[in-house]
Amino acid sequence: MQIDLTGKKAIVTGSTKGIGLAAAKGLATSGASVVVNGRKQADVDAAVAEVQAAATGNAEVTGFAGDLGSAEGCAALVAAHPTCDILVNNVGIFGPQDFFETPDEVWMKYYEVNVMSGVRLSRSYLPGMQANGWGRVVFLSSESAFNIPADMVHYGMTKTACTAIARGLAKRMAGTGVTVNSVLPGPTLSDGVTAMLADQVEETGKSIEEVGRDFVMAQRPTSIIQRPADVDEVANMIVYACSPQASATSGAALRVEGGIVDSL
Known part of the structure; x- marks a missing residue:
């Protein structure tokens, strides 16, 4: 299967390291122009160089340094890049903490970063995709959306929310040529x-x-x-979900978790 995203612009949030960086490289390798995002300019610059080295053809790689865990940060990204064809809502934070020792501010921080960044950016970019009759949005969820970790209830909650939002947005964009899916990695x-x-x-x-x-x-x-899994194994699913070949896949929770979730 040859995935060709030439002429498409992709924004990958939280893409200076890990799964996000691998996804940005995969999209650039497929010909997409990619916007790399992270909070620190030095990290963004280093990631842009890595993704640029993987890019094909005339694919352009640019960077945006900003914290998307706030409405202001998301608005700044949209101001800098008003349109895109592909949005990968990857930015997220995680870490173990006992439920009874997790204060409100931690719950709200996780919700703002892991959930509301994707809500805000999808709200900004989906109308343009609909007008063009083509677009791809991917939310990075987790097997923890279904298999809530006892030591990370605050994290699991956000990933359940991402899966639900992706499903709902897929229905909202029905018949438009725009697909919305979630990708669920495991460890x-x-x-x-x-x-x-x-x-x-x-x-x-x-x-x-x-x-x-x-x-x-x-x-x-x-x-x-x-x-x-390794990051490329997860990125492969993300790139496929963003491809023209995935045109009949929307509203799906695409599992790359090695079979951890024990359900059919």
Whole structure:
């Protein structure tokens, strides 16, 4: 399958590292012009260089440094880039914290970053996609949307919300040529997860891959692949969902979680 996104403009939020960076590279490799986003200008500049190296043809790679966890940050991105053909709502934060020790401000921060960034940007960009008769929106959800972690209830809630919003927006855009889907990774060896497991790597002397497998089997024993995914495996699904070939896929929760969610 040859995915050709030549002439399409993609915005990938939270794309200086991890799954977002891999998705930006995948879209650029397929010919899309890509806007890379992160909070720090130095990180954005470094990611732009990486994505540019992967880009094909005349695909342009630009950067936008800004915090999308606020209405003002989202508005600034839209002002800088008023239109796009592909929106990947990837930006997100995660971290374990006991429910009884998680104050309101943490709940609200997770909601603003993980949920409202996608709501605000989708509200801004979907009308233009509809007017053009073509567009792709992807929300990065998680297996935690269905398999709520006991130690990250505040995080799981946001991913359930993302899945629900994507489904609802797909219905709202019915018949327009615009698709909206969510992609649900499981544990993935992104920069964040690698940092989370760094102490175990040092303590055990095992490789990050070995520690990752141990983590999956201890914390997600229903995994069928019995290992973490890598970022490119998740990015492949994102790129497909953004492709012309995925024109009949909308309102779907596309699972790249290795079979952790034990349902048909």
